Amino acid sequence: MKHTILIAYFSHSGNTRAVAQEIARQTGGDLFEIRTDRPYPEAHDPCSRQAHQELIDDIRPSLTNRVANMDDYDVVFIGHPIWWYCEPMVVRSFYEAYDFSGKTVIPFATSGGSDLQDTMADMKRYLPASVIGRGLCIGSYDVNHCQQKIQKWIHQLGVTQSNE
Numbered sequence: 001m002k003h004t005i006l007i008a009y010f011s012h013s014g015n016t017r018a019v020a021q022e023i024a025r026q027t028g029g030d031l032f033e034i035r036t037d038r039p040y041p042e043a044h045d046p047c048s049r050q051a052h053q054e055l056i057d058d059i060r061p062s063l064t065n066r067v068a069n070m071d072d073y074d075v076v077f078i079g080h081p082i083w084w085y086c087e088p089m090v091v092r093s094f095y096e097a098y099d100f101s102g103k104t105v106i107p108f109a110t111s112g113g114s115d116l117q118d119t120m121a122d123m124k125r126y127l128p129a130s131v132i133g134r135g136l137c138i139g140s141y142d143v144n145h146c147q148q149k150i151q152k153w154i155h156q157l158g159v160t161q162s163n164e
Contacts, residue, residue, distance in 0.1 A: 004072055005029030005159060009079035010090050012040055012047065015110040015143045016079045022150050023077055023108065027160060030073075034080075036061040036090045054089040061090045063097055075104045075133075075159050078123075082111035082137070086118040095126040106133035106157065112140045133157055 007029045011017035017033070024031045038061045040047045054061065067073075080091045087109070105127055107119055116135045123132055136153045138146045154160075 005075045005077070006032055006067065006070075006073040007077040007079070008032045008034055008067065008094065009077075009108075010034040010036075010081075010088055010094070011079075012081055012088075013140075015138075015140055016081055016108075018143050019108060019110060019138050019146065019150070020077070020079050022147055023079075023154070026147075026151055026154050027077075029075075029077065032067050033065070034090060034094050035064045036093070037064050038062070040088075048083070051083040051088055055084050055086070059089050060093040060096065063090070063093050067098065070098045073103065075106065076100065077106045077108055079108040079110075080119075082109050082114040082116075082119065085114050086122055092122070092126060095123075100127045101129035102131075104131045104133050104159075106159075107135035109135070109137045110140055110143060111137055133159075 005027050007020050007024045009016050009020035020031060040050055078091065080087045105123065107116060107123055109116055109119060116137045120132065120135055134157065
């Protein structure tokens with residue numbers, strides 16, 4: 001089925017960006033990088049501490065950019081790294097910034113070892129009026145050779161970009 005597709009992503013190390021770019025290449029969807037006004041430290045341990053504190057305190061970092069035409073999209077892929085078994089809090093800021101009612105929302109993530117279980121549960125909780133599609137998690141070490149895995153997943157989802 002033909003759709004109007006957005007691939008929104010938050011990336012810290014570049015892994016999620018690479019996956020988002022591959023999804024965009026294969027679907028023809030539009031890319032949007034989720035950015036916050038509170039950058040995360042580059043080094044792992046300080047970044048992990050900040051992310052964990054945001055999770056504990058239920059902080060929603062401010063977004064520095066917006067999707068100008070969110071109403072135009074009927075399928076939204078949302079990607080991020082897995083931090084502390086779930087999405088970074090800036091992704092929850094993104095969930096709360098838009099009305100996803102009636103949209104198909106499809107998660108994807110990069111991770112050093114966790115899966116999408118908690119992310120899927122959070123997405124269903126924060127986006128209850130959306131259809132949540134089957135997600136995909138790419139291991140951090142598999143990012144550079146994930147094209148076929150993404151192709152198979154997109155085929156199973158049955159989404160392609162409309163050419164309107």
